[in-house]
Structure formats: structure tokens, C-alpha cells
Amino acid sequence: DQQVKQNSPSLSVQEGRISILNCDYTNSMFDYFLWYKKYPAEGPTFLISISSIKDKNEDGRFTVFLNKSAKHLSLHIVPSQPGDSAVYFCAAIFQGGSEKLVFGKGTKLTVNP
Amino acid sequence: KAGVTQTPRYLIKTRGQQVTLSCSPISGHRSVSWYQQTPGQGLQFLFEYFSETQRNKGNFPGRFSGRQFSNSRSEMNVSTLELGDSALYLCASSLGLATDTQYFGPGTRLTVL
Numbered sequence: 001d002q003q004v005k006q007n008s009p010s011l012s013v014q015e016g017r018i019s020i021l022n023c024d025y026t027n028s029m030f031d032y033f034l035w036y037k038k039y040p041a042e043g044p045t046f047l048i049s050i051s052s053i054k055d056k057n058e059d060g061r062f063t064v065f066l067n068k069s070a071k072h073l074s075l076h077i078v079p080s081q082p083g084d085s086a087v088y089f090c091a092a093i094f095q096g097g098s099e100k101l102v103f104g105k106g107t108k109l110t111v112n113p
Numbered sequence: 114k115a116g117v118t119q120t121p122r123y124l125i126k127t128r129g130q131q132v133t134l135s136c137s138p139i140s141g142h143r144s145v146s147w148y149q150q151t152p153g154q155g156l157q158f159l160f161e162y163f164s165e166t167q168r169n170k171g172n173f174p175g176r177f178s179g180r181q182f183s184n185s186r187s188e189m190n191v192s193t194l195e196l197g198d199s200a201l202y203l204c205a206s207s208l209g210l211a212t213d214t215q216y217f218g219p220g221t222r223l224t225v226l
Binding site: 006032036041042043044045046049051089091093095100101102103104105106 | 117146148153154155156157158161169171203205211212214215216217218219220
């Protein structure tokens with residue numbers, strides 16, 4: 001059973017616009033969430049994280065929003081740049097449990113010039 | 114500081130063979146996690162080693178095993194290879210706490226013929 005779901009396999013946006021990547025989770029015990037970015041032929045790189053005690057975390061052009069009641073988080077990229085084109089993975093962890101990251105299947109973002 | 118390295122980068126094997134993949138973590142990192150990435154399933158957690166002990170394990174058959182050495186380098190072994198084992202195998206290292214950032218290597222692309 002997929003505990004972390006990224007229902008959009010791909011997303012295409014124009015340069016300068018906002019990119020919104022969504023992620024849903026089913027396990028209410030998850031208390032820490034992360035986004036990773038992956039370019040072809042490279043391993044994923046950490047982008048931004050959020051603890052369940054917050055509902056927003058911002059780092060430059062990247063903002064993650066967490067809606068615990070809806071078990072939903074989203075990553076906003078503003079403004080989007082062609083270099084942001086990559087696969088984005090959402091991940092979650094329950095710190096008091098097995099403490100292993102559970103990843104979504106990823107969303108491929110394409111930012112068109 | 115050198116990043117996570119994985120060897121080999123590419124590997125072609127036939128069904129029934131076994132394979133050993135290697136991962137050298139970032140200096141000072143004591144945790145090494147292994148993931149399997151396939152197009153249909155995203156990143157799936159295999160296992161994590163911390164201070165030479167397996168700390169967490171995913172839902173993979175016993176054909177998948179690993180170990181960690183005193184210098185934190187880790188190896189993953191897959192025996193009796195199946196076609197479905199064709200995937201990108203990623204390792205990630207971290208300091209060891211659940212919320213510590215995981216740094217990924219570039220992966221080993223395994224093809225089973």
C-alpha cells in the first residue's frame with residue numbers, strides 16, 4: 001500500500017510561473033516531510049523539509065506547505081526556472097517509529113523557456 | 114568534502130547470478146541506506162545500516178542483503194538475480210538521526226538479462 005502518493009507523474013509549466021507539486025500521505029503518524037530533487041544520472045538531492053509542528057517552510061524560491069488535517073503537502077517553486085526541470089520526490093518519516101524514509105513515486109517537472 | 118560514491122555505476126548480469134554493489138559514504142557519516150528505484154515504483158527502501166548493524170529493513174526478499182564495515186562503507190548483495198531486479202540502486206548516507214539529511218550517491222544501474 002502506497003503510504004506516500006504523488007498522483008501527478010508529470011507537470012509542465014512556463015518559465016517564471018509558479019510550479020505546484022502535490023503529495024498526499026495516508027499514515028497519520030508521519031511527523032517529518034521532505035522533498036528531494038533528482039536529475040537524470042544523479043542521485044536525489046535534498047531540497048526542503050518541514051516538521052509536522054509547522055504548516056509552512058520557506059527557502060528562497062521553494063516553499064513547502066503542510067495540511068495535516070488533509071494529510072497533504074505541496075511544494076511551490078516561484079518563479080520556476082528551466083534548471084528546475086527534474087523529478088521531485090516527496091518523502092515522509094515517523095521519527096518515533098521505524099525511522100525510515102518512505103518516498104512517493106515522483107513527479108517529473110518540466111519548465112519550458 | 115567528497116560526496117557519496119557508488120561502484121560500479123553500471124552492471125549487466127544474467128538471471129541466476131549474484132551481484133555485489135558498493136557504497137562509500139561521506140566521511141563522518143555512520144548511517145547508510147539503500148534504495149531501489151524503478152519506473153513504476155519510485156524509490157523503495159531496502160535497508161539501513163548504522164555502526165555496522167542493520168537498523169531498519171524494507172519489504173524485500175531475503176535475496177537482498179547487505180553489510181557495513183567499520184569504516185562505514187557498505188555493500189549490498191543480490192543473489193539469484195531475477196529480471197525484475199533490473200533497477201537503479203541508490204545508497205544514501207547521513208549522520209544517523211531520523212531528521213538528518215540523507216545524501217545520495219549517483220546510483221548503480223543494474224540490468225538483468
